[in-house]
Amino acid sequence: MKLLLLMLLLPLSAVAQPSGMRTCAGCHGAQGEGNATNGTPRIAGQPQAYLERQLAAYADGRRSSEVMTPIARQLTPEQRIALSAHYSNLQARAGKPPRAAAGSARGRTLAVRGDQALQVQGCQNCHGPGGTGIGNVVPYLAGLDRRYLEAALGEWQSGSRKTDPSQQMNQIARNLGGDDIKALAAYYASQPQPQAAKVKSKESK
């Protein structure tokens, strides 16, 4: 009875396996846990709106990746929504965070405090204390792969990533030096991953 009720309440996509999922699982893992050997980020439990926006951006060029762009272009808007809902509702096993890498003390300073001289505010203003994300839009950073985080900041810095209409992320990345980007990525990669998908799909009631 309880299961039936749950199935009625949850959107269909969260229960059934959406088409296209097998492709994702190839790199991001069966539970969206990411892949440490090739630096594919964990996507389980990321906010649905955030995931949808990334897929749309890969499809229309606001974000580019040799792997993700062709995949996103093949997905229909309905598939993108279904996949985003699916992964945002997943609770992947929390992996063991890597030990704090060298330079992550500087990373912690930038994350929780910022730097006045560089005109960079603390990451946690938007990404939340511990880098666990806020609401349905701001992704978590905690426990993401270090190489992925470095690459993402690099995309913001070069301007190839255009998914932040406020350009805050582009500004911040431009103000950070290469060593600061490495330190930040190392710090967040060493933080415990959020344990549960906090943000459920409840756009409309």
Place this chain on the structure above:
Amino acid sequence: MATRLKETDVVMLGVGLVGSIIGRELTKSGLEVVGLERGEPRYTVPDFQAPAMHDELRYSIRKSLMMDAAKETYTFRNSVNETALPMRRIQGFLPGTGLGGSAVHWNGQTYRFHDADFRMRTLATERYGKDFLGPEYTFQDWGVSYADLEPYYDRFEYLLGVSGKAGNLQGKKIAGGNVLEEARSREYPTRPMKEPYGSALFRKAAEGLGHHPFTQPSSNLSEPYTNPEGMTLNTCMFCGFCERYGCEHFAKASPQTVVLPVLLKDPKFKLRTQCQVQRINLDSSGRNATGVTYIDSQGREFEQPARLVVVGLFALNNVRMLLLSKIGTPYDPASGKGVVGRNYSYQTTSGVNVFFDQNTNINPFMRSGASGTLIADFVSDNFDHAKLGFLGGAYIGEVMSHGRPIEFHPTPPGTPSWGSQWKKAVVRHYNHTAVVSTHGSSISTRYNYLDLDPTYKDAWGQPLMRMTFDFPENDIKLSAFVTERAAEIANAMGGKQIAASPRKRPYTSTQYQSTHNTGGTIMGVDRSTSVLNRYCQSWDVPNVFVIGASCYPQNASYNPTGTVGALAYWAADAIVSKYIRSPGPLMS
């Protein structure tokens, strides 16, 4: 015994908006400037960072960024027949303290006044006759016109990076901007802010009634901007913690984000914080300032000699500083003579709550300090007052700046003010209520004024400032009129119910209405009715300049900060291009 320090060219009282601009302009011209700030130094990082900054109890309720009322405060009464009492907690307005002053916690609403505001006596007399209002109204001309100040408004707006859309570009009217504004020489530096949903409903309703809605000009920026000082500001994130808070994102224009870092690098500028200035010192002639005396955080007394003194404190404190220093003749309400403390005015505000059904989500938390849409159709002298019996005006707009949980819980009239029914109503209405505000002018009268309190003193033993104020009849009529217009728009917004609250007497200092205190050291061209000449220079002590909203002979419809900034550049220009070359009175 005061320690006498080395003489400097200029001593600047207060390092807020005015102090930072003046400091920058005067050091650029080669002068050595000492800036004395009563509060603490503070910067975007680490002092304004969230989540610590998003503490509503600490910053909104306990007012952590404001003047510490345990050390100094104001006394208040509604009329000369009452005994003024000190405000133990300052509720009615927000006098900032600390580096950057009130321009750290402001909302960023940035406007220009009209020529009809600057030349109010002349133009109102021309249009409505000499005796339109009674003799108790002491409104007067500023001694400057809009045309005089336009280049300085422009400089100030480009310093801040104000986001907006011109509606009158060199006389050419542009739809979508404020077509009723005075002509501006160039477009705003950045694009207008995004429009929240409640504001969009307001725009549609106001347009339907034939008004001219436009997006509020905002100093919380819509896009990244690098100003002429080389400072880069970021985009506002609509976090909902603007007024009463510092901005964590480098997105709100404040001294910290637009000029202070440049100024502090200049070896000609010396910043000293936690310095409580006691008085400006005069020589035996009483016509020349020799510097100031201040007490530092350890209670040590210093004398800072200076050739020029610039006062840029919170408006009320500008007045108090002149009174404590015995510069200019204090105003006497019985005779109407004297000038210091004369023409204190405020801001006449009111609101209309619009209660919507459960399907209309207003999302009041998703706001910025100066986001929203308004109309200028009833601002200043943009409409005919002949049959109305009052002067002045107001803007009307859906310009909510936040929906914070402690401060914002609108309920319809008749709701109990506490208990389970109240809680139920708050839940029911929180996300489904828009507020249409009116922001109106305040006329000066012979009865409203500022002086030193005869009884109460501050922590350093100096008399407190005493405020004597109530809303003049003119402004009560104004509020009734504009609140009716606001209610018409509110009714057209599609809500189920509206509740309008026009301003009523008496003014109560325990309810927040506006921080816009003006007058008391007013500027003009006649020394019998003004403290300062048209360059913000003291008539009595020519090496003292006073800059701020205390210079306004009466308050206008719009928020005052744009004009404070323009006056700072205007006065700085007069000091650099006229006064330094030939020290002495700039007007006789």
